[in-house]
Amino acid sequence: MLIIGERINTSRKSIALAVSSKDAAFLQAEARAQAAAGADYIDVNAGTFVDDEAERLIWLVELVQEAVDLPLCIDSPDPAVIKSVLPALRRRPMINSITLEPSRLGGILPLVIEYKAKVIALCQSEEMVADTVELKVRMAGELVAKVTDAGVPLEDLYIDSLVYPLATNFQSALASLGAIEQIMKGFPGVHTTCGLTNVSYGLPARKLVNSTFLVAAIVRGLDSAILDPVDKRLYSTLRAALLIAGKDPNSVGYIRAFREQRIE
Amino acid sequence: MLIIGERINTSRKSIALAVSSKDAAFLQAEARAQAAAGADYIDVNAGTFVDDEAERLIWLVELVQEAVDLPLCIDSPDPAVIKSVLPALRRRPMINSITLEPSRLGGILPLVIEYKAKVIALCQSEEMVADTVELKVRMAGELVAKVTDAGVPLEDLYIDSLVYPLATNFQSALASLGAIEQIMKGFPGVHTTCGLTNVSYGLPARKLVNSTFLVAAIVRGLDSAILDPVDKRLYSTLRAALLIAGKDPNSVGYIRAFREQRIE
Numbered sequence: 001m002l003i004i005g006e007r008i009n010t011s012r013k014s015i016a017l018a019v020s021s022k023d024a025a026f027l028q029a030e031a032r033a034q035a036a037a038g039a040d041y042i043d044v045n046a047g048t049f050v051d052d053e054a055e056r057l058i059w060l061v062e063l064v065q066e067a068v069d070l071p072l073c074i075d076s077p078d079p080a081v082i083k084s085v086l087p088a089l090r091r092r093p094m095i096n097s098i099t100l101e102p103s104r105l106g107g108i109l110p111l112v113i114e115y116k117a118k119v120i121a122l123c124q125s126e127e128m129v130a131d132t133v134e135l136k137v138r139m140a141g142e143l144v145a146k147v148t149d150a151g152v153p154l155e156d157l158y159i160d161s162l163v164y165p166l167a168t169n170f171q172s173a174l175a176s177l178g179a180i181e182q183i184m185k186g187f188p189g190v191h192t193t194c195g196l197t198n199v200s201y202g203l204p205a206r207k208l209v210n211s212t213f214l215v216a217a218i219v220r221g222l223d224s225a226i227l228d229p230v231d232k233r234l235y236s237t238l239r240a241a242l243l244i245a246g247k248d249p250n251s252v253g254y255i256r257a258f259r260e261q262r263i264e
Numbered sequence: 265m266l267i268i269g270e271r272i273n274t275s276r277k278s279i280a281l282a283v284s285s286k287d288a289a290f291l292q293a294e295a296r297a298q299a300a301a302g303a304d305y306i307d308v309n310a311g312t313f314v315d316d317e318a319e320r321l322i323w324l325v326e327l328v329q330e331a332v333d334l335p336l337c338i339d340s341p342d343p344a345v346i347k348s349v350l351p352a353l354r355r356r357p358m359i360n361s362i363t364l365e366p367s368r369l370g371g372i373l374p375l376v377i378e379y380k381a382k383v384i385a386l387c388q389s390e391e392m393v394a395d396t397v398e399l400k401v402r403m404a405g406e407l408v409a410k411v412t413d414a415g416v417p418l419e420d421l422y423i424d425s426l427v428y429p430l431a432t433n434f435q436s437a438l439a440s441l442g443a444i445e446q447i448m449k450g451f452p453g454v455h456t457t458c459g460l461t462n463v464s465y466g467l468p469a470r471k472l473v474n475s476t477f478l479v480a481a482i483v484r485g486l487d488s489a490i491l492d493p494v495d496k497r498l499y500s501t502l503r504a505a506l507l508i509a510g511k512d513p514n515s516v517g518y519i520r521a522f523r524e525q526r527i528e
Binding site: 166174209212216219236241244251255258264 | 430431434435437438441463467468469472473476477479480483484500501504505507508509510512513514515518519522527528
């Protein structure tokens with residue numbers, strides 16, 4: 001299970017504040033906490049800084065790399081921003097994200113090749129919202145074709161089937177789960193990933209809904225997620241889900257997490 | 265989702281004590297608490313009273329029926345015990361449980377017919393432990409055949425594919441989950457049910473493992489469970505699982521549970 005730590009995102013108030021005030025110590029602590037909690041990649045997103053996103057991201061990337069020895073996940077929809085940030089990276093990055101939109105795909109794919117990056121691809125196009133299993137899987141197939149045709153190894157592709165709020169479509173989680181299963185079976189070697197927060201939008205007790213969705217997705221084959229590993233209850237659920245999904249031989253990971261007091 | 269409340273079981277120390285000391289008030293409070301928490305059936309089990317199980321069960325049945333207006337689930341492997349308890353029941357009962365063992369099947373099935381009972385059937389025979397999807401589904405097929413041949417409607421059959429401890433087989437949950445899905449698809453109209461505690465035997469933080477298994481099972485199609493609805497964290501997870509599984513249109517059940525302060 002590849003964990004992409006989501007905390008360093010300026011859509012979070014404390015992060016935006018720390019970026020504004022150049023509080024490197026606070027941001028480095030966020031990076032270290034996620035590394036200690038088991039993150040494999042640290043996502044960095046400065047999307048709320050519309051005017052100087054690239055500059056802020058470069059600053060963030062440099063301070064995070066000083067703090068932790070993990071690869072980063074550069075999170076922006078803008079090819080120009082990604083292009084200016086990539087040279088600052090010490091390790092092979094992940095890029096978050098491409099879609100089927102031609103400008104985004106055409107702008108980012110050459111950078112994926114040039115930097116031998118891993119890449120997150122969303123089941124999303126300009127024309128439509130993929131809200132059924134069939135549409136999600138069809139878009140996944142188009143993404144696989146375009147990305148591998150461009151020369152990116154299938155193993156570097158992380159498909160996010162996207163999950164829409166249950167509050168507006170009570171079968172939206174089901175559609176994502178079905179797509180995850182079909183994508184993992186249909187394209188052996190590819191990865192799937194997912195953010196968790198969208199599913200619970202508009203509902204009470206959102207963290208419960210998010211973590212329950214994570215369990216279901218892992219049992220359906222999800223092998224990566226964008227989440228907050230510092231959240232103890234969520235991390236506990238993640239470890240238990242891997243156990244239930246038969247992905248933790250001899251319960252080694254679960255028992256280790258318990259001994260490290262990371263299970264509640 | 266049909267919930268069978270499991271609390272009144274003499275394998276629990278407090279229940280055994282209350283049965284021994286004839287503390288009807290305590291046991292009736294246990295029944296009422298489960299009814300208030302959403303139980304559809306109240307399971308009654310006096311299996312630890314080897315010498316006078318039937319007498320204890322009859323006493324239990326009568327006091328529980330005084331306390332709550334719910335049907336009961338008579339929990340014993342012994343056909344003779346079940347036979348002597350059934351006349352005491354006011355409402356159509358559930359019987360827990362039959363297996364493929366000839367004496368148990370042959371002894372209990374006529375009682376299921378006579379009392380128009382619902383019945384829980386375990387994927388278990390005298391010859392072998394069904395620990396793979398294939399064996400579980402094969403036994404489920406045999407159970408369906410024997411039960412419906414005897415004249416029991418398929419809708420009254422609750423198949424428990426059984427889950428063995430992950431601590432001794434790290435893919436045991438996966439086998440149960442696969443079986444649940446195949447049974448629900450293969451025998452339209454049949455139900456599946458499951459106890460949760462076995463899966464976590466020998467592991468730390470068992471409740472977390474149990475509730476995570478419940479999520480996975482509900483997403484795979486499980487439509488009944490034997491559990492403690494009074495356990496707030498477990499009940500929260502159950503409601504969230506129904507939401508994720510697309511079984512809670514407009515999130516009505518989840519939001520109601522939240523308003524009733526049953527979500528944590």
